Amino acid sequence: MPRPRSEKARRAVLEAMRTALAEDSYAAVTIEGLAAEAGVSKQTIYRWWPSKAAVLGEALLEGELPGADAVVPMTDDLDTDLRAWLTAMSARQSDGATLEIARALIAVTATDAELGAQLNERLAAPVRDWVTERLAAAIAAGEVRADADADAIADQFIALASYAALLGQPLGEQRVDAIVRMVMRGIAAH
Amino acid sequence: MPRPRSEKARRAVLEAMRTALAEDSYAAVTIEGLAAEAGVSKQTIYRWWPSKAAVLGEALLEGELPGADAVVPMTDDLDTDLRAWLTAMSARQSDGATLEIARALIAVTATDAELGAQLNERLAAPVRDWVTERLAAAIAAGEVRADADADAIADQFIALASYAALLGQPLGEQRVDAIVRMVMRGIAAH
Amino acid sequence: MPRPRSEKARRAVLEAMRTALAEDSYAAVTIEGLAAEAGVSKQTIYRWWPSKAAVLGEALLEGELPGADAVVPMTDDLDTDLRAWLTAMSARQSDGATLEIARALIAVTATDAELGAQLNERLAAPVRDWVTERLAAAIAAGEVRADADADAIADQFIALASYAALLGQPLGEQRVDAIVRMVMRGIAAH
Amino acid sequence: MPRPRSEKARRAVLEAMRTALAEDSYAAVTIEGLAAEAGVSKQTIYRWWPSKAAVLGEALLEGELPGADAVVPMTDDLDTDLRAWLTAMSARQSDGATLEIARALIAVTATDAELGAQLNERLAAPVRDWVTERLAAAIAAGEVRADADADAIADQFIALASYAALLGQPLGEQRVDAIVRMVMRGIAAH
DNA sequence: ATTTAATCGAGACGGTACGTCTCGTCTTACT
DNA sequence: AGTAAGACGAGACGTACCGTCTCGATTAAAT
Numbered sequence: 001m002p003r004p005r006s007e008k009a010r011r012a013v014l015e016a017m018r019t020a021l022a023e024d025s026y027a028a029v030t031i032e033g034l035a036a037e038a039g040v041s042k043q044t045i046y047r048w049w050p051s052k053a054a055v056l057g058e059a060l061l062e063g064e065l066p067g068a069d070a071v072v073p074m075t076d077d078l079d080t081d082l083r084a085w086l087t088a089m090s091a092r093q094s095d096g097a098t099l100e101i102a103r104a105l106i107a108v109t110a111t112d113a114e115l116g117a118q119l120n121e122r123l124a125a126p127v128r129d130w131v132t133e134r135l136a137a138a139i140a141a142g143e144v145r146a147d148a149d150a151d152a153i154a155d156q157f158i159a160l161a162s163y164a165a166l167l168g169q170p171l172g173e174q175r176v177d178a179i180v181r182m183v184m185r186g187i188a189a190h
Numbered sequence: 191m192p193r194p195r196s197e198k199a200r201r202a203v204l205e206a207m208r209t210a211l212a213e214d215s216y217a218a219v220t221i222e223g224l225a226a227e228a229g230v231s232k233q234t235i236y237r238w239w240p241s242k243a244a245v246l247g248e249a250l251l252e253g254e255l256p257g258a259d260a261v262v263p264m265t266d267d268l269d270t271d272l273r274a275w276l277t278a279m280s281a282r283q284s285d286g287a288t289l290e291i292a293r294a295l296i297a298v299t300a301t302d303a304e305l306g307a308q309l310n311e312r313l314a315a316p317v318r319d320w321v322t323e324r325l326a327a328a329i330a331a332g333e334v335r336a337d338a339d340a341d342a343i344a345d346q347f348i349a350l351a352s353y354a355a356l357l358g359q360p361l362g363e364q365r366v367d368a369i370v371r372m373v374m375r376g377i378a379a380h
Numbered sequence: 381m382p383r384p385r386s387e388k389a390r391r392a393v394l395e396a397m398r399t400a401l402a403e404d405s406y407a408a409v410t411i412e413g414l415a416a417e418a419g420v421s422k423q424t425i426y427r428w429w430p431s432k433a434a435v436l437g438e439a440l441l442e443g444e445l446p447g448a449d450a451v452v453p454m455t456d457d458l459d460t461d462l463r464a465w466l467t468a469m470s471a472r473q474s475d476g477a478t479l480e481i482a483r484a485l486i487a488v489t490a491t492d493a494e495l496g497a498q499l500n501e502r503l504a505a506p507v508r509d510w511v512t513e514r515l516a517a518a519i520a521a522g523e524v525r526a527d528a529d530a531d532a533i534a535d536q537f538i539a540l541a542s543y544a545a546l547l548g549q550p551l552g553e554q555r556v557d558a559i560v561r562m563v564m565r566g567i568a569a570h
Numbered sequence: 571m572p573r574p575r576s577e578k579a580r581r582a583v584l585e586a587m588r589t590a591l592a593e594d595s596y597a598a599v600t601i602e603g604l605a606a607e608a609g610v611s612k613q614t615i616y617r618w619w620p621s622k623a624a625v626l627g628e629a630l631l632e633g634e635l636p637g638a639d640a641v642v643p644m645t646d647d648l649d650t651d652l653r654a655w656l657t658a659m660s661a662r663q664s665d666g667a668t669l670e671i672a673r674a675l676i677a678v679t680a681t682d683a684e685l686g687a688q689l690n691e692r693l694a695a696p697v698r699d700w701v702t703e704r705l706a707a708a709i710a711a712g713e714v715r716a717d718a719d720a721d722a723i724a725d726q727f728i729a730l731a732s733y734a735a736l737l738g739q740p741l742g743e744q745r746v747d748a749i750v751r752m753v754m755r756g757i758a759a760h
Numbered sequence: 761a762t763t764t765a766a767t768c769g770a771g772a773c774g775g776t777a778c779g780t781c782t783c784g785t786c787t788t789a790c791t
Numbered sequence: 792a793g794t795a796a797g798a799c800g801a802g803a804c805g806t807a808c809c810g811t812c813t814c815g816a817t818t819a820a821a822t
Contacts, residue, residue: 002766
């Protein structure tokens with residue numbers, strides 16, 4: 001019988017978080033600011049989210065995580081695919097708003113390890129899956145040694161992307177080249 | 191002619207920052223808390239540092255950066271050395287206080303990009319130099335291809351260490367193995 | 381629709397101001413001290429009063445102004461009444477707390493002319509009214525000249541009381557005698 | 571052999587106090603501000619004066635007290651002289667700087683009763699003397715009753731002037747008329 | 761159609777920390 | 792010894808948000 005939770009308010013809060021991050025650092029975002037921007041009372045935020053970090057978390061999961069859906073279409077060339085993934089990540093981080101979201105993700109993880117680990121897992125999982133699948137195909141094709149460690153490669157790529165976002169310095173083309181070349185040689189069959 | 195800056199107060203503040211980080215997250219550290227802990231007035235902190243981040247920065251540069259001096263002694267086996275570096279980093283991050291300092295470094299970088307970039311550069315430079323030197327020897331010995339990119343390897347290692355610290359999950363032995371093996375194969379001569 | 385202003389908090393602040401003045405000079409009273417004494421947050425004070433002076437003003441208007449209600453009952457002898465007023469004022473100022481409140485009123489007026497003028501007007505008005513009424517009766521009775529200036533007398537008395545409070549030296553009996561005798565002669569009919 | 575106190579510094583500080591009062595309220599004047607304005611170190615002020623109030627006190631005694639030297643030349647008409655004194659006081663208080671000095675005197679008295687009493691006594695004494703002398707002449711001339719109380723009159727005038735300065739509202743001509751007329755009648759012989 | 765109960769906006773509340781200001785003391789080099 | 796300069800410990804200033812707490816108004820399902 002009670003009035004159900006307002007979907008409009010929920011969306012407005014998440015949207016306000018994204019808007020705020022596009023203009024300011026995560027640290028500069030305040031619950032009061034979000035409430036005002038969303039046209040919502042503070043209590044409504046506190047009723048549904050335990051912390052600013054939680055709002056960010058939901059906003060990220062709802063919107064696009066800055067990497068999760070960067071999983072690029074597979075071709076039949078592993079080298080091309082890996083290069084494409086790193087390049088796509090790098091390109092995304094050239095966009096101010098996306099970069100700020102990525103840095104917010106890092107900030108929240110540095111503050112709230114628990115939630116951070118959870119969000120990072122959500123981010124990492126599809127990348128790991130994608131690399132695993134891609135690698136299996138390459139192994140089957142005899143291009144890659146059977147003991148290549150897909151998780152190690154995926155985590156390494158995510159770490160590189162995360163560190164680049166942290167510094168605000170996207171990976172350059174040459175660096176991408178160097179990394180991919182090294183990895184490809186490192187896992188090449190024979 | 192005025193009274194010179196108190197070295198004692200300066201050291202007390204930096205020490206208070208390190209102490210505070212050993213007990214709490216960077217976000218939980220307050221200027222007022224530092225002042226009280228250091229037995230110093232707030233104004234003395236604000237007189238010499240523009241922000242909490244700056245205090246952390248100086249405390250890090252003064253104390254041990256969580257990686258800079260982790261540069262391990264060189265043997266004549268590159269594989270051993272790289273493995274040793276990653277293992278040493280991983281071990282350090284198992285210590286609560288050091289881990290918290292590393293996470294604080296990340297938090298401050300995510301907040302104050304400028305200072306963060308500067309601190310990270312200080313951290314990265316010796317690692318890059320060390321890898322470069324080590325790699326040159328290996329190339330001279332004909333063990334490694336001449337076009338191996340030392341900076342790419344160094345940054346990749348730093349990114350891995352940083353990401354591990356961010357998540358609070360030190361690299362496992364198997365992961366270190368997988369990474370080093372892949373890198374060694376990736377740059378091996380032949 | 382929000383929660384209404386807390387009357388309890390308001391009263392506690394005003395009471396804290398009176399308490400503080402009973403123990404210290406107005407200059408020694410601090411907003412933080414009031415907040416602590418009243419068990420109220422600083423922000424609650426700043427939300428409702430623009431300055432320490434304003435709190436004092438409301439505390440005075442709420443409590444007894446150090447003179448306003450000293451208006452003594454009228455007898456049918458003007459000389460007796462005027463003497464009674466001055467004596468009553470003098471007596472009040474022998475009480476430490478009341479004297480300190482009167483001096484606080486002076487201090488705030490010397491600092492914030494606007495508010496001071498307003499408070500002093502509130503203090504003076506009833507005295508002027510009382511003197512005017514009393515004088516009219518005496519004039520009607522033919523005891524006092526028709527052109528006697530009630531406001532001049534009232535202001536003169538208030539000035540005397542204020543100056544005595546400022547110096548912290550209550551008027552002596554002889555001085556009261558001298559003043560009243562001079563005034564009575566100055567306005568006597570014939 | 572010790573270096574003697576710098577007369578130049580002393581004068582600069584007192585002058586800075588007067589300058590500051592011409593522009594701001596007494597409460598807004600700070601020791602640091604005086605030191606900067608006077609081109610003197612804070613320590614020099616603290617070495618020679620125990621408080622801001624003391625600096626004001628000396629500045630007042632050194633410069634013109636806002637009343638002390640307002641003692642006007644005597645004519646042979648008491649009414650004229652009393653009226654001239656009140657009018658002169660009123661005129662002085664129309665000057666912003668002088669008014670502010672008078673209010674500072676009040677502020678300091680309200681804060682530091684001891685010093686205030688001392689300063690006020692210095693102010694009152696010459697006025698009392700002047701009134702006493704003037705009254706004696708008038709009594710000798712048979713114009714005024716022998717029991718007229720010179721001190722009461724002097725204090726009453728000072729109180730009026732002080733209260734007018736406090737409120738920042740100089741006495742009007744009519745008020746001066748009314749007061750003087752009442753006093754003259756109150757002490758007239760016969 | 762009314763009742764009922766959780767939601768919503770608004771914003772007051774007790775707190776904590778901010779970064780600034782001035783206090784009165786001190787330490788230094790200079791005169 | 793006196794001075795200009797200014798660092799120091801102390802602590803109040805007025806502001807910004809925190810997370811909690813009323814308020815009265817709204818709104819849907821269960822009477």
